[in-house]
Every structure is written in structure tokens, then in C-alpha cells.
Amino acid sequence: MKKYLGFIILGSMLLLAACGSNNSSSSDKEQTVTIGYFPNLNHAPAMVAKQKEMYEDHLGENVNVEYRTFPDGSTFMKALATDEIQGGIVGPGPAINNFISGVDVQIIGASSTGGTVIVSREGSGIKSWEDIEGKTFISPRVGCTHDVQFETFMKDKGITSERIGGSMKHVTGEPANYQSMFENESVDVATAPEPWASVLEKEANANVVVPTSEVAFGETLPAAVFVTSSDMAENNGDLIQKMMDAHKEAVSYIQDNPDEAVDITIEGIKDITGQELEKSVIENAWTRTNFTYKVDENVIKEFGNASYDLQFLKEKPDFEGFVNQSFIN
Structure with a gap:
């Protein structure tokens, strides 16, 4: 009887150990991160990162990376506000307009200037x-x-x-x-x-x-910025850092490999719009665009004030907490 009872206790211990093992694996459950961008040349870093699987490499095997494209900044910002995307590339105009309106958005890097x-x-x-x-x-x-x-x-x-x-x-x-x-x-x-x-x-x-060189803020304003929510930046900082590291790698790749980046951008735009643009067209556009992940916060403020002067904004903007450069420094 004692021997039988011992088997029962041993079996119970093994079962509990197995349950503990299952609980441990559940903590590694795969999560999904969705990156948003537009079919424009100044969003080329997203297309390069997608083609080269840079987000997948930086975020790791337990993160499922998805991509979503948008026709304009308004729909992009709605997706960010409702957590349909966790970050991505958008123009500074929609980001500023939504920030001033109380939407939780934070610029954490640039994508390009000019264009x-x-x-x-x-x-x-x-x-x-x-x-x-x-x-x-x-x-x-x-x-x-x-x-x-x-x-x-x-x-x-x-x-x-x-x-x-x-x-x-x-x-x-x-x-x-x-x-x-x-x-x-x-x-x-x-x-x-x-x-x-x-x-x-x-x-x-x-x-x-x-030309680009003469239009307002033409060569200094980020034509596109990388954004996320302040909630994500504060509570999922490691995840956002990995996303930004992938974005920085994509920008650096474009700088070092412009010919291949042009080909990737042509294919990326074709996939989204159905239009296959001639290489000479993209190469001409490339000369008007500078790819960078660094943000000039002062230009962002000047641009926001210009939006107010044009009555796109009801109040003069307060940019406290809008630009967070900690992920690119």
C-alpha cells in the first residue's frame, strides 16, 4: 500500500512539473507587430526592410511581422490610434495634426527629407x-x-x-x-x-x-517620419528599439546600395499600386530625396507653426513630448 501511494505521489509531482513546463512556454507566445507605410519613394526604407526581412531579424522568431499600406496620412493615423499598427512611416503633417488634436503619437525617427x-x-x-x-x-x-x-x-x-x-x-x-x-x-x-x-x-x-530646393522646408523638413504611440514607447521600449534598429539598418542600406534600393522601391510600388515605374523615373526622383533617420526637431516646430498660420490648426502647437530621439541616439 505504501509503495502504491508512493507511485501516486510521484505521478502527481511529474504532472505538476509538466504543467509548469507548459506555463513557461505560454510566456513565449508569438505576438504580431504591424508596420505601416505608403507607396511613395520617401517610404523606401519600409520597402527595403520588408524585402530584406530586417524587422523579422531584429524582432526575433517570436514576433510575427506584418505590413500594411495606406493611401494617406489620415487613415494611417486612425490605424495607429486604434492599435491596428504599432508603428511606421507617415508624413509629418498628419502626425502633427493628430498630436495637436490629442492623438497619442510620437515621432521617434525620420525616413527622408526632400522629395x-x-x-x-x-x-x-x-x-x-x-x-x-x-x-x-x-x-x-x-x-x-x-x-x-x-x-x-x-x-x-x-x-x-x-x-x-x-x-x-x-x-x-x-x-x-x-x-x-x-x-x-x-x-x-x-x-x-x-x-x-x-x-x-x-x-x-x-x-x-x-523645385524641391525652393518649396517651403523643401530640403530640411523630414518628408516622412517614423512614428509610434507614446504608450508603446514607454511600455514596450525594447520592442520599439528593435523596430527602430531595423529602420536604421534599412536607411543605411539605401545609402550604401542605392542601385539595389531603386530596384526594390520600383517593385514595392508596383506591388501596391499596380504601376511599374521606369527606372529612369525613380532615379530622377532619387536625386531629390535624401534618406536619413535623424530628425531636426526645430524644423518640425517651424512646420507646425506654418500649419497654424495656414489655419489647418486651431491653436498654436505645443510640441512637448512629440519628438522622442532616444531610440536613434
């Missing part, structure tokens, strides 16, 4: 900024990065949009559709992120009215 070009439709008669008064221009969204850059430039010249009492008419649309809108003459001017400005030059014979 915004103002072009006019062939046959529009627009050869310089003076000819734009009373014309119709298009940007991806009202108050987006490229819109603010263009309207700031024009406001400095004394010309504003109808929204604030001026003469310029404003419509919105996806950059990939700008060519068809030029061809049907529904718009006269486009404030275009690359590579779509170069597409319009080559395919629609568009005229460059304001």
Missing part, C-alpha cells in the same frame, strides 16, 4: 508661381505635408487658397492618380511627392514650377 515638387499640367499656361493664382491644385489630403509646404510657399508670395480667402482652388486625390487628372484637365497644378512628380514629368510632360 516634394510642384508641377503644372501641360497646356495649363503655368510656367511659374505667379501663374498659379486662380488655378486648381491637388494634394493628397487637406493639410497634409505636401499641402502645407506648397501653401506656405504661395502664402509667402501673397497667394492663398479659397479655404482662407484666396483664389486657388484645392482638390485632393491619391498621387498615383495625378497623371489621369492632368490628362483630363481636372487640375492644373500638383504638389507631388516623389516619385509621382517624376512620373508626371516623363509621362504627362509636366512642367516643374517649384
Whole structure:
């Protein structure tokens, strides 16, 4: 009887040990991290990181990495606010607008600078900024990065949009559709992120009215920034650091391997938009874009104040806690 009881106790101990082992493995349960980005050239680091599996390498085997693309900053920011994505690349305009509105968003790095070009439709008669008064221009969204850059430039010249009492008419649309809108003459001017400005030059014979070097904040403003929520940054710092390390690796790869990065970007844009852009188009756009993960916080503040001056923001922005450079230093 004692021997039988001993077997029961030993069996119970083994069962408890097995249960403990199962509990230990459950702590290693796979989690999913979703990265968001746009099919624009200044989001090339995301396409390179995806193709080279850099996020997968940095985040490790227990993290399932997914990617989601967006047509504009508004839908991107909604996805971030609802935790559908944990981070990614977006224009500084939507990030600022949402931060000021109380959305939990934090800039933790840059993606690129430059890449915004103002072009006019062939046959529009627009050869310089003076000819734009009373014309119709298009940007991806009202108050987006490229819109603010263009309207700031024009406001400095004394010309504003109808929204604030001026003469310029404003419509919105996806950059990939700008060519068809030029061809049907529904718009006269486009404030275009690359590579779509170069597409319009080559395919629609568009005229460059304001080059990247002259448009407001053209060569200093981050054309795209890497963002996450402050909640993620504070409570999942190790995870965010690994995401930023992958992003930094992608930027460095682009700097060191521009020819291959061009090919990856062409394929990445094709996968999203269905349009296979010519290599010469991307190479032209590349000359107007500088890839970097470093953020100039002062330029971000200047850009935010410009958004306020254009009445995209109801209050002058307070940027306390908006830029967090701890993950790139």
C-alpha cells in the first residue's frame, strides 16, 4: 500500500512539473507587430526592410511581422490610434495634426527629407508661381505635408487658397492618380511627392514650377517620419528599439546600395499600386530625396507653426513630448 501511494505521489509531482513546463512556454507566445507605410519613394526604407526581412531579424522568431499600406496620412493615423499598427512611416503633417488634436503619437525617427515638387499640367499656361493664382491644385489630403509646404510657399508670395480667402482652388486625390487628372484637365497644378512628380514629368510632360530646393522646408523638413504611440514607447521600449534598429539598418542600406534600393522601391510600388515605374523615373526622383533617420526637431516646430498660420490648426502647437530621439541616439 505504501509503495502504491508512493507511485501516486510521484505521478502527481511529474504532472505538476509538466504543467509548469507548459506555463513557461505560454510566456513565449508569438505576438504580431504591424508596420505601416505608403507607396511613395520617401517610404523606401519600409520597402527595403520588408524585402530584406530586417524587422523579422531584429524582432526575433517570436514576433510575427506584418505590413500594411495606406493611401494617406489620415487613415494611417486612425490605424495607429486604434492599435491596428504599432508603428511606421507617415508624413509629418498628419502626425502633427493628430498630436495637436490629442492623438497619442510620437515621432521617434525620420525616413527622408526632400522629395516634394510642384508641377503644372501641360497646356495649363503655368510656367511659374505667379501663374498659379486662380488655378486648381491637388494634394493628397487637406493639410497634409505636401499641402502645407506648397501653401506656405504661395502664402509667402501673397497667394492663398479659397479655404482662407484666396483664389486657388484645392482638390485632393491619391498621387498615383495625378497623371489621369492632368490628362483630363481636372487640375492644373500638383504638389507631388516623389516619385509621382517624376512620373508626371516623363509621362504627362509636366512642367516643374517649384523645385524641391525652393518649396517651403523643401530640403530640411523630414518628408516622412517614423512614428509610434507614446504608450508603446514607454511600455514596450525594447520592442520599439528593435523596430527602430531595423529602420536604421534599412536607411543605411539605401545609402550604401542605392542601385539595389531603386530596384526594390520600383517593385514595392508596383506591388501596391499596380504601376511599374521606369527606372529612369525613380532615379530622377532619387536625386531629390535624401534618406536619413535623424530628425531636426526645430524644423518640425517651424512646420507646425506654418500649419497654424495656414489655419489647418486651431491653436498654436505645443510640441512637448512629440519628438522622442532616444531610440536613434
